[in-house]
Amino acid sequence: MAAGALHRSIRTIQLHGCSNDSAYTMEYGSSSLKLISKGFTVDVKFLSNRSRSFNHCKMHVFHAFSSHASVIDPTLSTSHVTTNFNQNTSIESSLILIRHGESMWNERNLFTGSVDVPLTKRGIEEAIEAGKRISSIPVNMIYTSALIRAQMTAMLAMTQHRQKKIPIIMHDESLQAKEWTQIFSEETIQQSIPVITAWQLNERIYGKLQGLNKEETVVRYGKEKVHEWRRSFDSPPPNGESLEMCSQRAVAFFKENIEPQLQNGRNIVVAAHGNSLRSIIMYLEKLTSQEVTNLELSTGVPLLYIYKHGGFLKRGSPVGPTEYGVYAYTRV
Numbered sequence: 001m002a003a004g005a006l007h008r009s010i011r012t013i014q015l016h017g018c019s020n021d022s023a024y025t026m027e028y029g030s031s032s033l034k035l036i037s038k039g040f041t042v043d044v045k046f047l048s049n050r051s052r053s054f055n056h057c058k059m060h061v062f063h064a065f066s067s068h069a070s071v072i073d074p075t076l077s078t079s080h081v082t083t084n085f086n087q088n089t090s091i092e093s094s095l096i097l098i099r100h101g102e103s104m105w106n107e108r109n110l111f112t113g114s115v116d117v118p119l120t121k122r123g124i125e126e127a128i129e130a131g132k133r134i135s136s137i138p139v140n141m142i143y144t145s146a147l148i149r150a151q152m153t154a155m156l157a158m159t160q161h162r163q164k165k166i167p168i169i170m171h172d173e174s175l176q177a178k179e180w181t182q183i184f185s186e187e188t189i190q191q192s193i194p195v196i197t198a199w200q201l202n203e204r205i206y207g208k209l210q211g212l213n214k215e216e217t218v219v220r221y222g223k224e225k226v227h228e229w230r231r232s233f234d235s236p237p238p239n240g241e242s243l244e245m246c247s248q249r250a251v252a253f254f255k256e257n258i259e260p261q262l263q264n265g266r267n268i269v270v271a272a273h274g275n276s277l278r279s280i281i282m283y284l285e286k287l288t289s290q291e292v293t294n295l296e297l298s299t300g301v302p303l304l305y306i307y308k309h310g311g312f313l314k315r316g317s318p319v320g321p322t323e324y325g326v327y328a329y330t331r332v
């Protein structure tokens with residue numbers, strides 16, 4: 001197995017030359033495992049139960065975007081891997097969080113939640129401005145929610161980036177989608193940035209408030225009640241998600257998918273929403289459920305964190321494309 005070579009197209013790899021090592025196969029008798037390659041983690045999933053023999057088994061690759069994948073130590077379990085990377089104190093990477101620009105329902109002051117609403121012209125401009133602010137910070141991967149306002153924000157921001165790489169949405173929804181979206185030029189791959197979309201980063205579900213005007217809702221239910229629904233940690237709006245419920249999916253996704261990439265030195269942009277980002281910031285900054293009630297995020301303002309020594313240092317919001325501007329910060 002250690003001598004095995006990985007030959008890959010972007011989304012599918014074929015593992016060659018690995019022995020029919022039943023002990024190994026038994027050890028990973030689940031549906032997925034992680035392989036570690038230079039600089040990043042490759043999550044793989046068996047395509048079918050029948051192909052669990054490692055002899056020429058086909059696997060699906062998530063988040064791999066390099067042609068130099070190689071198996072370093074197949075005997076490491078996922079938890080060992082995480083521990084090892086945490087101990088590597090020299091790794092420093094950046095995490096940029098951006099709440100989407102103004103949406104058409106933000107403009108009308110309507111509760112939006114899971115409803116998929118596009119940006120306004122102002123939102124488009126905010127996304128472009130956000131892109132200028134982060135244009136000097138290297139970006140290796142982008143994560144967005146499954147909602148168009150976050151995806152538009154990420155894409156528009158990247159039009160300003162100095163790397164001039166092309167953000168490309170990864171389509172994992174079916175085997176066919178993966179096949180159809182393969183790229184066959186290594187050079188083109190190197191000029192691309194993978195964009196992973198995840199429903200777990202969606203805005204919290206606002207339930208029966210979705211589509212209601214925020215001011216009218218205050219008149220109807222009272223200021224205190226509406227404030228509790230909007231900002232408390234654990235009171236869900238009718239039929240909706242509390243921040244706590246939203247955090248259970250958003251922070252779990254962050255820990256399982258984004259944090260390992262940062263641990264491997266990848267620089268990440270996350271374009272998401274007021275409340276999914278509030279829950280992630282709560283985790284990054286170890287805020288209490290009381291402290292998070294005061295956390296407000298503006299639309300289209302990027303926030304920079306440096307991942308270092310296994311922890312997150314808040315750098316605030318980059319104010320411009322110069323080196324100075326990147327590390328100066330505004331109060332948000």
Ligand SMILES: O=C(O)[C@H](O)COP(=O)(O)O
Pocket residue numbers: 110111112113114203206230273274275
């Ligand atoms: O979903 C919404 O309406 C907004 O994007 C966030 O709303 P909030 O400020 O009420 O949490």
